[in-house]
Amino acid sequence: ETAVFQTPNYHVTQVGNEVSFNCKQTLGHDTMYWYKQDSKKLLKIMFSYNNKQLIVNETVPRRFSPQSSDKAHLNLRIKSVEPEDSAVYLCASSYKFSAETLYFGSGTRLTVL
Amino acid sequence: SQLAEENSWALSVHEGESVTVNCSYKTSITALQWYRQKSGKGPAQLILIRSNEREKRNGRLRATLDTSSQSSSLSITATRCEDTAVYFCATAGTGGYKVVFGSGTRLLVSP
Numbered sequence: 001e002t003a004v005f006q007t008p009n010y011h012v013t014q015v016g017n018e019v020s021f022n023c024k025q026t027l028g029h030d031t032m033y034w035y036k037q038d039s040k041k042l043l044k045i046m047f048s049y050n051n052k053q054l055i056v057n058e059t060v061p062r063r064f065s066p067q068s069s070d071k072a073h074l075n076l077r078i079k080s081v082e083p084e085d086s087a088v089y090l091c092a093s094s095y096k097f098s099a100e101t102l103y104f105g106s107g108t109r110l111t112v113l
Numbered sequence: 114s115q116l117a118e119e120n121s122w123a124l125s126v127h128e129g130e131s132v133t134v135n136c137s138y139k140t141s142i143t144a145l146q147w148y149r150q151k152s153g154k155g156p157a158q159l160i161l162i163r164s165n166e167r168e169k170r171n172g173r174l175r176a177t178l179d180t181s182s183q184s185s186s187l188s189i190t191a192t193r194c195e196d197t198a199v200y201f202c203a204t205a206g207t208g209g210y211k212v213v214f215g216s217g218t219r220l221l222v223s224p
Contacts, residue, residue: 004155033211041199043156043214056211090155099205099212100144104155 003027006091006105013081014113021076021108023091029103030096031055032074034066037088037107048099049074078110086112117145117204123219126192133188134218136202146203146212147176147187156201156214160187192222 004025013019025032033056034046047066048056054066063079078085088109092102120135138145144163148156160176162169162185169176175188189196199217 041150041217041219043201043217045211045213048211092155100161101146101158102148102156102212104157106154 004091004093004103004105006089006108008108009106010109010111012111012113015083016080019078019081019110021089021091021110023074023076023105025072025091025093025103027093027095027103028072029093030071031094031099032068032071033092033094033102034074034076035090035092035104036060037090039087043090046076047074081110081112083112086110117202117213117215119200119202119215119218121218122216123221125221125223128192128194128222128224130192131188131190132192132220132222133186134200134202134220136185136187136215138183138185138202138204140204142180142204144205145176145178145185147174147185148201148203148214150199150201150217152198159200189220194222194224196220196222 007022031050033048036044046060049068051071052068065077067075088107090107091105094102117138126132146161147159150156160171162176162178173190178185199219201214201217203212203214
């Protein structure tokens with residue numbers, strides 16, 4: 001049963017455009033994450049939030065900015081996309097900060113032309 | 114570098130056979146996680162095995178953990194076509210605030 005919802009499923013855009021992805025979890029979790037998955041299926045953590053506060057900010061380009069309005073929502077904005085941003089962006093949540101189990105959404109596939 | 118790493122990039126078996134995916138990790142852990150990702154979906158946790166456990170089962174799945182060699186394995190018995198997926202091992206980093214995934218093992222189960 002899906003409990004982490006991501007929109008859109010797919011997005012195709014041109015280099016230099018701005019895009020935003022949305023994520024909502026209905027599990028009542030305190031912690032949410034953004035992961036980037038490349039074409040080789042490699043999963044890299046980008047950000048994690050705990051109760052709307054940024055906790056983990058991996059080395060990602062400054063054009064990426066996460067936004068959290070409440071602990072159930074975590075969005076991702078990319079200003080001026082680059083071709084290397086083409087990937088699947090996966091949102092996840094966990095019960096608490098210890099992150100023993102992550103629950104993932106189905107991802108947003110971004111293609112930058 | 115990855116904190117956890119599967120030892121095989123891809124495996125292929127026929128339905129009904131058993132298969133084992135191996136994982137090695139580089140840091141002390143409180144738990145090791147196994148995930149499966151099917152095409153078009155996000156990863157889903159299969160088994161969480163804690164550092165004080167040596168083995169854990171979940172139906173046809175069996176995970177083992179050897180903290181002395183810093184390795185883990187996930188075995189699937191009586192494989193089915195729907196087991197076709199990418200299998201990841203994962204560990205929590207220092208402080209447990211982020212989960213780091215291995216590069217995954219692609220398993221193909223054919224009829």
